[in-house]
Amino acid sequence: MGYRVVVAGATGNVGREMLNILAEREFPIDELAVLASARSQGDEIDFGETGKKLKVQNIEHFDPTGWDIALFAIGSEGSKLYAPKFAAAGCTVIDNASLYRMDPDVPLIVPEVNPEAIDGYTKRNIIANPNCSTAQMVVALKPLHDAAKIKRVVVATYQSVSGAGKAGMDELFEQSRNIFVGDQAEPKKFTKQIAFNVIPHIDSFLDDGSTKEEWKMVVETKKILDPKIKVTATCVRVPVFVGHSEAINIEFEDEISAAKAKSILREAPGVMLVDKHEDGGYVTPIECVGEYATYISRVREDSTVDNGLSLWCVSDNLRKGAALNAVQIAELLGRRHLKKAA
């Protein structure tokens, strides 16, 4: 026996990946409903590569009673409107939006890092999926923290345009094409030209001069991994379609060599270490597209601090940063709590 599963935001970047991953991983599904806004009602979408077509329903008119799990990727405004309704109807919401992540009654889960925290989901019947940049970073940090206790992390991100939804990808494509044919490259979704450029600004500005994306990396890392870890982040949008990269500098309590860190990362869940000191002996975002792993390269000692390491971390932001992590949470929920499937 399987689950009755809902994917909300199924026409978007993340929703489509959710469907691909549910199909790829053969998630036990008895019935699947795909939802989006009124704009997409009646559209047909593929259930991964199964050959099955699914008709999109308007979330406004959908009755969640009797459904087991809803994977939400409709943004915070949509989640605010619909997540409490689904949760109250008994359908557990796994939400990709930032809205509930810091709610103390909502577990914020990366299954490789804090699976046991999922047990608190019954308070609101909502489980939050972290920010894409946080998710891949904590997968890399967790095994190193277990080995040598992390004190402080300094991270700079290189975030692809798919993190800004379909509109972000369209803007990079159109601007690149326009520039090639000598036309204007007007910014719409982004604040400045993104084609052939980088923008040190993701999400809104806060009073202290940081951005909300940077703040999310700080507070979410604390909630998922350890409140004692200090994090400072600079989040940058780059002209890459899919795949977020991060340059991470870590200061540890205890001594840890690069060789030791590499041997730990080689065995760590969700991590793929690709680190050869030669041309191309590292992973770039294009190579991580469509993959599950968080790739780590360029692990080296930082001699400017006691017990310091630097590394390069790349992952598919639509997968580990969103859809894959959400499906892994659903699998974890099934194993630990719902226990419906054989």
Ligand SMILES: NC(=O)C1=CN([C@@H]2O[C@H](COP(=O)(O)OP(=O)(O)OC[C@H]3O[C@@H](n4cnc5c(N)ncnc54)[C@H](OP(=O)(O)O)[C@@H]3O)[C@@H](O)[C@H]2O)C=CC1
């Ligand atoms: N965990 C993470 O780090 C990440 C989280 N996300 C979250 O997932 C959300 C979706 O991202 P993404 O797929 O990239 O965005 P897209 O713009 O590609 O897609 C948005 C989807 O949400 C639907 N939608 C938007 N508003 C509503 C609404 N009020 N009611 C019902 N459906 C709605 C759209 O439906 P329609 O096609 O009908 O307009 C579409 O299916 C983000 O807003 C963010 O909250 C995204 C990336 C990473």
Ligand SMILES: N[C@@H](CC(=O)OP(=O)(O)O)C(=O)O
């Ligand atoms: N902000 C991320 C994607 C996203 O939607 O994040 P969040 O769910 O934390 O708002 C990016 O632009 O790459």
